[in-house]
Amino acid sequence: MYCVNCGAKLENTEKICPLCGTRTYHPDITVDVNNAQYPEGRVPKIKHRSKTLNGAIIILFLIPVIISFLADFRLDGDIDWFGYVLGALIMGYTVFALPLWFEKPNPVIFLPCVFGEMAGYLLYVNCITGGDWFLSLALPVTLGVGLIAEAALTLLYYLKKGKLYIWGGVFIFAGGIVVLVEFLVSTTFGIAFRGWSLFPLVALILLGGLLIYLAISKSAREVMERKLFF
Amino acid sequence: MKMEKRQLRWAKLDNAAKIYPAARRKNWSNVFRQSATLAEDVDKDVLKVALSVCVKRFPTIAARLRRGAFWYYLQEVSSPPEIMEEYSYPLTFMNKKEIRKCAFRVIVYKNRIAVEFFHSLTDGAGALVFLKNLIAEYLERKHNISIPLECGIVDRGQKADDEEIEDCFLKVASAVSQPRRDTDAWHMSGEIESGGYLNLTCFKLPVGEVIAKAHEYDTTLTTFLSAVMMRSLLDLQNEQNPSKRKQKRIKLLIPVNLRKLYNTRTLRNFAMFTIPEIDPRLGEYTFEEIIKIIYHKMGAEVTQKHMGSIISANVRDERNPLLRIVPLPIKNIVMKAVFNAVGERKSCLSLSNLGAVELPEIMKKYITRFDFILGVQAAAPYNCGVVSYKDTLYVNFIRNIRNPDLERHFYRVLKEFGITATLESNRK
Structure with missing residues (x-):
């Protein structure tokens, strides 16, 4: 028919x-x-990845948690350094093992979580050691680095084009972060601002500028390809 | 009485087979299917017996994939696999576990016997010998007939001989090797079917008409079909991406059976390929021009000298002592990266023509049809297998995306040549 x-x-x-x-x-x-x-x-039934392995990884992470807890508590009947171990392990788990639970983990969602945890961890260290550098130094730096990383990752993940522009931007903003770090360190700890961060700033701006120039100029891109291929 | 335990044969993977286990991924492995449709329903009990005979006769095809420290290897299966039921689509995902247990499947549906092979076992021509012998054994047992040993039918009582299980790539590599640089091809895309469903569309063509048309253009059936396919791809890209300047190259991977070229009977992988290409940015191509491009590309490349030099590049890597001592897991990572970078980006799809299936006269009345179906590529959504039997040419398109855009163009181009295909599909 x-x-x-x-x-x-x-x-x-x-x-x-x-x-x-x-x-x-x-x-x-x-x-x-x-x-x-x-x-x-x-x-056919689609077999999803077995969750056994993921469970095994949790146990693998739990072993050092328990051992360090017992060691810390038994040594002097007090808990002091166990918090550091726990914080680091939680962060490690988020980065390496948590995405395994998802069929298609989206890094754009995971990255802010990691930075959030990092800020929390730093806050914990700050409180335990009785420092007052969290609000004036650690938080703004973590926030700054996190924002740049998240922006770059989102753009790279969802845009197919413009990699050179994105990386150029990352380098230039990274230069800004270095200056921010020096400034905040000097205000937080009362050290004079000597301006050492200006050297990496210039280098990173030049590098970022070069990438953006390459992104704009096709002929320059071709020259680089010709000279640098391997 | 003590039962003598049979020593199971094993074999190194041949040169072409080595890439497939490494290239496998979470929901894809390189599998292809060949099937024969009988004139009556298949008797599974008889088929089971026939299968157990063939499993012993073809130790490198009826095999499973195992891991060594440095390489994978094939080991003969100790007992034939269970005969499986057909699903709504062919070539369901063959996972790692299954490949290690038995790297081929026998599937029966009504009057059809299908065998699906993991590509490390053999290529299309080797698989066809297995299928023919399986059916010959089945028919002999079912109908009490005697089938002469011709057209690829072998004596199933004997052991496999050395020529059949030889890795011919090692033998034919030439001293000089060719660089493997190649350009990227246009990448077809579309909405992927959920749950790994594969859409199969079979074009049934009158083989006489197609050959007559091919002869009008002074060419062969494979070249003619390839040209029709390239024309369809050009039109499809024009439709999806009208800006000529931004169009990508149309490249078609045509597998080449090397057995005739080197005169051997090996049942391992022994095929290479040639990839004719068209750059649509250069302008419109007439059908004659496309045919010329394919014809001359094949003429230049399907020669002992050229193939030898390509094979030599692959064999050289395999023989490199530094690469050989790298442990298998690391090798897998490297090979997978190489496969992803070059393997399938160099063509839009493959068009594999198995040719005309020849059978001893006595078998012909029991068999009504043959099919050859390739699995989709890892990264590209299409593939196409061609086989002819009696008066019909069966062109099987497989795709993992929803819309049959390429098939639509292929049908139209054939129609423009006055060839009407009869369609069949497994559409949901």
Whole structure:
């Protein structure tokens, strides 16, 4: 028979035209679905990745947690350094093991979580050691680095093009962060601002500028490719 | 009485087979299917017996993949696999576990016997010998007939001979090797089917008409079909990406069976490929021009000298002592990276023509049809297998995306040549 929509010639077993998706119809021919080349509606079960391995990894992380807790508590009946170990392990788990639980982990969502944890960890260290550098130094630096990393990752992940522009921007902003670090260190700890961060700033701006120039100029890109291929 | 334990044969993977275990991923492995449709429903009990005979006769095809410290290797399966039921689509995902247990499947559906092979075992031509012999054994047992040893039918009572299990790549590599640099091809895309579903569309063509048309253009059936495919790809890209300046190269991977070229009977992988290409940015191509491009590309490359030099590049890597002592897991990472970087980006899809299936006269009345179906590529959504039997040419398109855009163009281009295909599919 023929497809009533696109006119393709079809076997009498076809329920739907394979080319245009129109339901087949013929006044005299009954569609012989039972003699189709493949049975209908019989698909293999998709096996999702076994969660056993993920469980095993949790146990692997729990072992050092328990050992360090016991060691810390038993030594002097007090808990002091265990918090550091725990914080580091939680961060390590978030980075390396947590994405395994998801079918398609999205790094754009994971990265802010990691930076959030990092800020929390630094806050904890700050409180335990009785320092007052968290609000004036650690938080703004973590926030700054986190924002740049998140912006770059989002752009790289969702845009197919413009890698050179994005990396150029990352380098230039990274230079800004270095200056910020020196400034905050000097205000937090009362050290004079000597301006050492200006050297990496200039270098990073030059590097970033070069990448953006390469992104703009096709001929420059070709020259670089010709000279640097390996 | 003490049962003598049979020593299971094992074999190193041949040169081409080495890449497939490494290239495998979470939901994809390189598998292809060949099937024969009989005139009557298949008797599974008889088939089981026939299968157990063939498993012993073809130790490198009826095999499983095992891990060594430095390389994978094939080991003969100790008992034939269970005969499986057909699913709604062919070539369901063959996972790591299954490949290690038995790297091929036998699937029966009504009157059809299908065998699906992991590509490390053999290539299309080797697989066809296995399938033919399986059916010959089945028919002999079922109908009490005697089938002459011709057209690829072998004596199933004998052991496999050395020529059949030889890795011919090592033998034919030439002293000089070719660089492997190549350009990237246009990448077809579309909405991926959920749950790994594969859409199969079979074009049934009258083989006489296609050959007559090919002869009108002074060319062969494979070249003609390849040209039709390239024309369809050009039109499809024009439709999806009208800006000529931004279009990508149309490249078609055509596997080449090397057995005729080197006169051998090996049943291991022994095929290479040639990739004719068209750059649509250079302008419109007439059908004659496309045919010329394919014809001359094949003429230049399907020669002992050229193939030898390509094979030599692959064999050289395999023989490199530094690479050989790298442990298998690290080798896998490197090979997978190489495969992702070059393997499949160099063509839009493959068009594999198995040719005309020849059978002893006595078998012909029991068999009505042959099919050859490739799995989709790892990164590209299409593939196409071609085989002819009796008066029909079966062109099987497989795809893992929803819309049959390429098939639509292929049908139209054939129609423009006055060839009407009859379609069949497994559409949901």
